[in-house]
Amino acid sequence: MEIVNNNIDIKEDAISSQGKWKKTHLSNCDISTTDILKNSVKNNFGASLLGDTRDLFRPKTSDIPNQPGVYKWRDDKGKVIYVGKAKSLRNRLSNYFQPLNQLHPRTQSMVLTARSLEWTVVNTELEALTLEYTWIKEFNPRFNVVFKDDKTYPYLAVSVNDDFPRVWITRNRNSKSTRYFGPYAKVWQLRHSLDSLLKTFPVRTCRQSVFVKAHKTGRPCLLADIGKCSAPCIAKVDRKTHRNNVEQLVGVLTGSIGDSYINDLTREMKESSDNLDFENAAKIRDKINIFKTVMQQNSVVFDENVEADVFGFSGDSLEACVHAFFVREGLLRGEKNWQVERSEDISDADIIANLLMRVYSEYESNNNLQYEDSLKIEQSRNALQIDLENTKSKYIDSAYRAKTTKERKKRQESTGRGDLLDPITPIPREIIIPFEISQNQCENLENWLSKLRGSKVSIKVPERGDKRNLMNQANDNAKQSLMRLKSSRISSLDARSSAMNEVADALGMSESPLRIECYDISNTVNGEYQVASMVVFEDGIAKPSEYRRFSIKGSDGNGKLDDLSALYETISRRFKHTSSGDVDDDYGENLEKSKYKKFAYTPNLIVVDGGREQARAAQKAMIDCGIKNIVVCGLAKKLEEVWLPNNEYPIILKRSSQGLYLLQRARDESHRFAITYHRQKRRRAMLNSSLDSIPGIGEFYKKRLLSVFGSVKKLKDASVDDLQKVSGIGQAKAKSIYESLHK
Known part of the structure; x- marks a missing residue:
């Protein structure tokens, strides 16, 4: 080097x-x-x-x-x-x-x-x-070009390593002990389908902590009462029956259970009707309607062996939108849209190439996809496996049965169990793009993707046929997304620009405040549970990922400062390392711990909730930290006056001013964020204090009691016998707890 x-x-x-x-x-x-x-x-x-x-x-x-x-x-x-x-x-x-x-x-x-x-x-x-x-x-x-997308598309997850597998919906694929099916087009459709199928296949959907709690208390959740869970937590169903229900539910959702299942149900309905058992016939009819609705949501667009991601594009000199359809086993399983703000003169082909790199790199890192595992994934990616020997399922199409039996037996020999399929690789055999990229880029991407997948991946521009039609549909979706993006920004961008310009003019700033930070203090009357909040607005839009919250420490570490001192401490902790570029945990509690590094960006404007004195406290803290080039102002609540720290009189903005509206939104958001955190701290403290008064109960038993009963209210409702069921709680201790809670 x-x-x-x-x-x-x-x-x-x-x-x-x-x-x-x-x-x-x-x-x-x-x-x-x-x-x-x-x-x-x-x-x-x-x-x-x-x-x-x-x-x-x-x-x-x-x-x-x-x-x-x-x-x-x-x-x-x-x-x-x-x-x-x-x-x-x-x-x-x-x-x-x-x-x-x-x-x-x-x-x-x-x-x-x-x-x-x-x-x-x-x-x-x-x-x-x-x-x-x-x-x-x-x-x-x-x-750099920023690809702004909606959330990752949803998957159906099954915890196959559990004795009673759990079924739930997730957007993350990062657990090796979980099997994932999808992706699906819309999360609300998947939720509705799962909710409907639970009436027929009442399987477990709760987290492990809820399951363990119900097992200890012997009380199942509400879903068991309404017939959407078979209550395996209290042994109302055996493992074999529950696993069979899980496999059939997943089979319906993934399309692996074919029309033969519907045909069998239709025959059962007819038999019930012939035997004058109309109530049972009506139940079977409702099942059939549910299954048909679920299956229609995953319409077949190609032959079942087609596996492709289809990308569409629409853009201009400032922005672009990319829309993708995800096809697995011939079914349209999902879609996704990205918005691209061009930060330099980058070609459309480069945008597509960069997007492909980032999309599949993201999958590689998020899903722990390793090169050495790719061959194994390739061998088992194509369908849901159902243990025919254990379930004796008669609903699997014969072609599907023949195709999967050999692979299932091999896996059973190595694992000793008939599990559901390994995770499906997110990298398809074929990637469809709307126009050619450079030959070198194409070859490099194909080689890289093939290595990740473990088999050949091709990147193509279709000229005709169903794939061309689907790509045109993706192009249309991208075009509509771009139009919506433009129309939404035309009005909002003008309003935000006007608001920032008005604030800059009113405060005598040389440029618009592109980044605004607003602070607020929240506490009880006696200063307990004192906290502060910092919210961030960039380009006039709230940016929650950069919000911070602070527990006020004070000189003794217990807080209880007056508001001006609390504000001084907060601003000092925010800026004390800014000049050196360092960032540490003293900056406050970020909701996303991994993004501390972004805290180093300094604002153009600091807004505090209050008047001149609050603004002066904030300014003094910044000067003491060596920060002198950031404007500070206070926004008083009563008359909505804007105060600068060194001005004798406030600045009055018109009530209809967009600038005043922007400052109000920042102030109100910081107040909301501060009071939410304050209530959380107070609630936790009150919860602990209710149990502190019980003699002989330390932190260990507090946690154990709360893990079993869930809340102090339910703990108070418990009898002495109920309390004795908690591990380590004898009769004397249970009686002491009961009496202390009912004084």
């Missing part, structure tokens, strides 16, 4: 798992553009001057390798703001140093924000593709 820092050359070798990588780092050299202009017509790297900030790090064209690689741009704080890949680094990077008027507006903004450039040379384009994805995932660069 060769690292070049200004005029100092340092040699260092590094070998990646896929080959040798050679890295060249060109960093900011702590000089200004003015200094460069004074000293020479070239910058420190020998490149011609452009007359803007790119002169600080522009390399000579001849110094850039003419090889495949990946590059990173960093801002003045060293934060990665863009990651890209190139077949030829020299050709690609040279494009960034054209005259500004020849660059895409977003590319202009990126290169003028950047203060350093790094690149890594790799052997192949596939290595570049993989490394680019890894860096994007690691650094989350602000200028």
Whole structure:
């Protein structure tokens, strides 16, 4: 690896798992553009001057390798703001140093924000593709294309390793002891289908903790009372019968149980009718209607051996939408839509190629898909396995039976049990795209996907037939998504821009507050359970993933500060490491722990709930942390006045002002978030305090009692005999608990 820092050359070798990588780092050299202009017509790297900030790090064209690689741009704080890949680094990077008027507006903004450039040379384009994805995932660069999608599509999950398997709906496929079936098109359809089928196949759907609790107490859940669970928790059904119900329920949902099942039910209905058993005939008729409805939701679009992901595309110079259909065993199992905001001048083909890389890389990491496991998955991916010897099921189509018996017997010999199928690989045999991508990209992606799957994967553009029709339908869906995106943004974007401009004008800011952080304090009258909240608005939209909540500590660690001191502590904890770029747990409790690194972004505006004094407390905390370039204001509740810390009089915004509405939304959201956290803390404390008064009951027995009874209310309703059923609670202790709770 060769690292070049200004005029100092340092040699260092590094070998990646896929080959040798050679890295060249060109960093900011702590000089200004003015200094460069004074000293020479070239910058420190020998490149011609452009007359803007790119002169600080522009390399000579001849110094850039003419090889495949990946590059990173960093801002003045060293934060990665863009990651890209190139077949030829020299050709690609040279494009960034054209005259500004020849660059895409977003590319202009990126290169003028950047203060350093790094690149890594790799052997192949596939290595570049993989490394680019890894860096994007690691650094989350602000200028990269962002694929905004809806939630991952739903699967039906079965915990086959349990004595009584559980059936539930999930969007994650990350458990090796669970079998997954799907994906399905709509989660509400799957929920409705599962709920309907539970009347016929009353199987367990509860979590393990609920199951164990019901087993200990001998009281099943409500689903058992309404006939949607056979109550295996209290041994109302044996293991064999319950597993048979699970297998048949999954068989109906996945389409593995064919029309022969409906035909058998129809014959049973006719027999009941002939025997004048009309009540039973009506029940069977209702079953048939349920099964037909469920089966119609998974319509057959191809032959049963077709397995493909079909992508459609629609876009313009600013945005694009991609829509995908997922076909498994000839059935349309799911769909998904992505919205892409172009952050640079990227082609439609590159968007599709990047999306494919990220979609299947995400599956690889989320589902723990390993190369060495791919062959095993390939062998068992095609259908639901039902243990014919144990279940004696007569509902499986003969062709399906013959196809699966051999594989099932092999697995039974190795595992000793007739389980449901191993997870189906999310990577299909065929990927359909709306237009050609470069030959190199296509070959690299096919090789990579084939390695993940364990068998050949092909990427095609269909010219005719059913696949072409389905791709056209995906294109239409993408086009409609783009139209909805545009129409929703036309009104909302104008309103948000107007609101941010009004706030900037009112507060004397030089630019619109693209990131606003709002803080609020919540506590009881005597200061107990004191907490603070921080909510974030970006581009006028709430961003819950970056919300934070704080437990106020105070000097003794118990809080109970006045509101101004609590606000000072909160702001100090937020900003105390910002200048150094470090982030630690003292920043507050994030709902998504893995995203602490995003907390390092500083806001343009701080809003606090209150008036001038609150604004001054926040400003003092920031100054003490070395932060002086962020505007602070307070929003008082009564008259909705806006206070700046150093102004004697408030700023009055019109009641109809979009700017005031934006500040109110931020203030109200921070209040909601703070009071929710405060109530949670108070509820937990009150729950514990109710049990603290019981003599001889420590933390261990508190947890055990609550795990069995679920709440203090149910604990109070329990008799002495009920309390004695808890492990470790004898008659004397049970009587003491009962008397303490009924004083």
